[in-house]
Amino acid sequence: MTKRERSRYVNKTDRKNPHERISHVGGANPDGTPWKRSIDQAIRDIENNEWEFYVEENGRRVDVVWATHDGYKYIKTAADDIHPNNLLLLAECP
Known part of the structure; x- marks a missing residue:
């Protein structure tokens, strides 16, 4: 079953190209514990239908x-x- 998680944080590299800036994505599990994935792992998870990620701003999910x-x-x-x-506007991963 696919896990669906809200992305609340990212880690960025010092690269200027927006396609290469994000190195990790993260958030919080329902119990409050943090989760963090490298971009390569997040892409594999999306491709394999293991995880779905979304961002939420003002009640709108994307x-x-x-x-x-x-x-x-x-x-x-x-x-x-x-x-x-x-x-790119999300806060840095803890």
């Missing part, structure tokens, strides 16, 4: 999907076209 840019896989929110702005 799914996190993976995409490819110049042969590089990255994650973004479904509503953002090519720019993963919603994810």
Whole structure:
């Protein structure tokens, strides 16, 4: 069964390219314990239908999907076209 988790945090690299900036995504389990995934692991989890991730802003949920840019896989929110702005605005993972 696919797990569905809200992404609340990201870790960013120092790269300027938005498709390469996020290195990890994270959030909190229902019991309050934190979870954190590397982008490579998150993409595998999405591809294998093991996890679904989403962000929520002002009560609006938007799914996190993976995409490819110049042969590089990255994650973004479904509503953002090519720019993963919603994810880049999240706080840093603890």
